[in-house]
Ligand SMILES: NC(=O)C1=CN([C@@H]2O[C@H](COP(=O)(O)OP(=O)(O)OC[C@H]3O[C@@H](n4cnc5c(N)ncnc54)[C@H](O)[C@@H]3O)[C@@H](O)[C@H]2O)C=CC1
């Protein structure tokens with residue numbers, strides 16, 4: 069049977085990994101796909117560097133539009149990143165009737181609604197397993213494996229770079245800047261690493277998972293984003309004293325009032341499996357009403373783990389290319405005319421427990437003032453520790469609250485910060501039990 073021709077756009081970390089996996093596992097891949105998969109043409113601005121990664125037999129061009137317009141290319145693989153030229157290329161590939169495989173979560177979180185609609189019209193597939201949690205087959209699990217369930221919530225460590233930074237800081241006392249530089253060297257970080265450390269990348273991935281889990285359009289604009297760049301090592305240590313690990317978590321939950329969509333550093337009880345996911349590893353915890361909690365674990369970034377997902381998508385597309393478009397798995401799990409515009413819950417309405425660190429003048433009565441303000445906002449305290457004086461006459465109060473609305477926490481924090489005895493802004497981290 070005629071081989072399937074792949075056109076690769078972007079031969080960097082992931083593109084190089086894809087070329088390696090396609091070559092290394094060619095026999096297994098073709099036995100699974102039922103056809104030979106041939107990397108025919110690749111685009112990279114620096115042609116010579118691409119040659120080293122893809123080999124002599126592949127045509128290399130500097131202009132990626134030559135790939136999407138190539139008459140022999142069956143599947144276009146977009147590994148350039150960003151949402152400018154990549155968007156133009158993907159839409160043109162679709163218009164040309166070509167199937168697309170992409171690892172580009174930013175592109176899908178921001179423009180997925182348009183891209184999937186165009187793909188639907190043209191009867192082509194846009195596959196994106198690598199876009200969420202790298203090599204972990206989480207899209208497959210949510211879209212197919214859990215399709216009997218009403219998915220209640222998903223919580224994930226879905227940015228490898230941030231998890232790598234948090235792990236290295238905690239275990240080796242390494243500096244934020246040094247570990248970030250190492251993550252860049254290892255090919256984990258985004259072209260602009262602020263996307264990793266400020267929570268945007270996790271927000272893109274969470275947006276995609278929420279769409280698939282709840283049958284809603286992509287709505288990245290409604291996602292609350294808070295990254296790890298302002299996290300203080302002290303809070304990681306105090307959290308540990310209280311029996312918690314701090315992780316950058318993406319959390320989406322379907323409640324009666326709307327869908328929560330939020331990314332922030334989160335205290336998780338140290339006994340939970342997900343609290344012990346370290347380094348560049350990712351994990352996604354998904355709760356279905358029938359199955360209960362399920363956990364998916366694996367490498368979230370890096371050349372070969374990400375290529376594993378890209379090539380799996382190529383195999384999937386190869387298997388389904390000749391299937392009637394009506395009978396393929398829908399891009400977002402739900403049939404396109406069945407997506408619902410569920411309301412997105414404003415952060416003020418989200419319910420959570422809180423870790424608060426309050427720097428105070430070390431004098432009698434301060435604790436009583438703080439607990440009074442919490443009580444006035446209906447917030448009860450679950451645990452409290454006082455850390456000794458940091459400098460002459462000052463101390464830190466660390467407390468954990470029971471679950472309250474963010475609005476209540478904000479009001480209490482504002483009132484506490486207004487006290488004359490409180491010397492710095494209150495540090496607030498959210499907590500999740502994640503126990504189903
Ligand atoms: N690095 C990782 O571990 C993961 C990356 N991704 C995603 O995969 C995509 C690619 O990421 P990386 O491989 O890490 O990036 P990269 O920066 O290593 O590679 C991108 C390549 O595209 C090339 N390029 C840029 N503009 C081009 C154009 N107009 N025409 C042709 N080539 C062009 C660049 O020269 C570079 O070689 C991004 O969307 C990223 O978010 C997804 C999962 C994991």
Ligand SMILES: N[C@@H](CC=O)C(=O)O
Nearest residue numbers: 227228229257258369
């Ligand atoms: N920069 C991302 C790469 C994978 O999506 C990450 O660190 O997770």
Ligand code: NA
Nearest residue numbers: 197200202204
């Ligand atoms: Na994945």
